Amino acid sequence: LAGIPDHRRRVYAAMVRSVDRSVGRVLQALRDEGLEDNTIVIITSDHGESLGEHGLLQHSASLYRQEIHVPLIVWGAGMPEGRVIDTPVSTTALPSTILQLLDANDGTFPSQPLTKLFGGNVPPGWAQPISEVAQFAGAAEQNPTTYGEMKSVVGDQLQYMVHEEFGEALYNWRDDPQETNNLADDPASATALDASKSYLEEMVGAPIFK
Numbered sequence: 001l002a003g004i005p006d007h008r009r010r011v012y013a014a015m016v017r018s019v020d021r022s023v024g025r026v027l028q029a030l031r032d033e034g035l036e037d038n039t040i041v042i043i044t045s046d047h048g049e050s051l052g053e054h055g056l057l058q059h060s061a062s063l064y065r066q067e068i069h070v071p072l073i074v075w076g077a078g079m080p081e082g083r084v085i086d087t088p089v090s091t092t093a094l095p096s097t098i099l100q101l102l103d104a105n106d107g108t109f110p111s112q113p114l115t116k117l118f119g120g121n122v123p124p125g126w127a128q129p130i131s132e133v134a135q136f137a138g139a140a141e142q143n144p145t146t147y148g149e150m151k152s153v154v155g156d157q158l159q160y161m162v163h164e165e166f167g168e169a170l171y172n173w174r175d176d177p178q179e180t181n182n183l184a185d186d187p188a189s190a191t192a193l194d195a196s197k198s199y200l201e202e203m204v205g206a207p208i209f210k
Contacts, residue, residue: 008051027075040076040101044091053178060133061143063152063161064179065171068131074114076101085117088154090129122156129154130203135164151208153200158183160196164209168193 004012023043030036048067050056059067072089074097092111099105100113116123131152139146148164159179161169170186170193171179183189201208 004051004053012049012051037077040074040079040098042094042098043071043073043075044094045070046091055142057140060136061140061145063131063133063150065159065173065177068129068152068154080118083118083120085114087117087122087126088129088156089114089117090127093127128199130200132204149209151200151204153196153203155196155199158192158196160193160200162197162200162208168197170196 027036027041030039030041047059048065048069049059050061050064050066053066054062054064056062056064056067061067070091072091078101090111093114096105096109096111096113097115099109100115105113112123112127116126131154133145133150135147135149136143136145144150144163144166147166150161150163152159152161154173157172157174159171159173161171163169168184169179170183170189171181172183173179184193197208
C-alpha cells in the first residue's frame with residue numbers, strides 16, 4: 001500500500017479485518033459441525049482494486065496489477081500445508097482444480113488444474129493468465145477503459161498490456177510491482193514484448209481487437 005493516502009489505507013485495512021473475521025466464522029462453523037476434514041475451502045476474488053495508483057480508483061479502470069492480482073487460498077484436508085506458489089495463475093483454473101481434488105476431473109473444463117503446481121514445479125507449457133476488460137464509455141476521464149478496451153497477459157516476470165487506442169505497455173511486475181516503468185519502447189525488451197504479443201494473439205485471436 002505504499003503511496004496510498006492514509007484514509008484509503010485505513011478503509012482498506014478495515015475491509016481486510018472484516019473479511020478475516022468472516023472467514024474465521026466460516027472455518028469455525030466447519031469445525032463445530034465436524035466438516036473440516038471433508039471440505040475444501042477456496043478464498044479468492046473476482047477483481048482487485050485501484051486505491052490511487054496510476055491516478056485510478058476502484059476497478060474495471062485498467063488492467064494494472066492492482067486490479068487483476070487477487071488472493072487465492074486453497075485450504076482443506078490433504079492440501080500441502082504452508083505452500084506458497086508464486087507462479088501466475090488464473091481463477092479460470094478453479095473448476096478443473098476442484099474436480100481434480102475430488103478425484104472427478106473428467107476433462108469437462110479444459111484449464112490446467114492448479115494441483116499440478118502443488119509439487120513445487122511448473123509443468124512445461126503452463127498457461128499464462130489472460131485478462132480482458134471492456135470499454136466503459138462515460139466513466140472517469142482518467143480511466144484508460146473510458147477510451148477503449150484492454151487485454152493483457154501475465155508471464156512469470158512480465159505483464160504485457162495493450163489498449164485499443166493507446167497501444168502497448170510492458171512491465172516487469174516482479175522488479176516493478178507498481179508498474180511505473182513501461183518497457184515497451186526499450187530495445188532490450190523488444191523480443192519479450194513480441195513474444196507476449198504473439199502469445200496473446202494465439203489465445204484470443206488476431207487481430208487482438210476485433
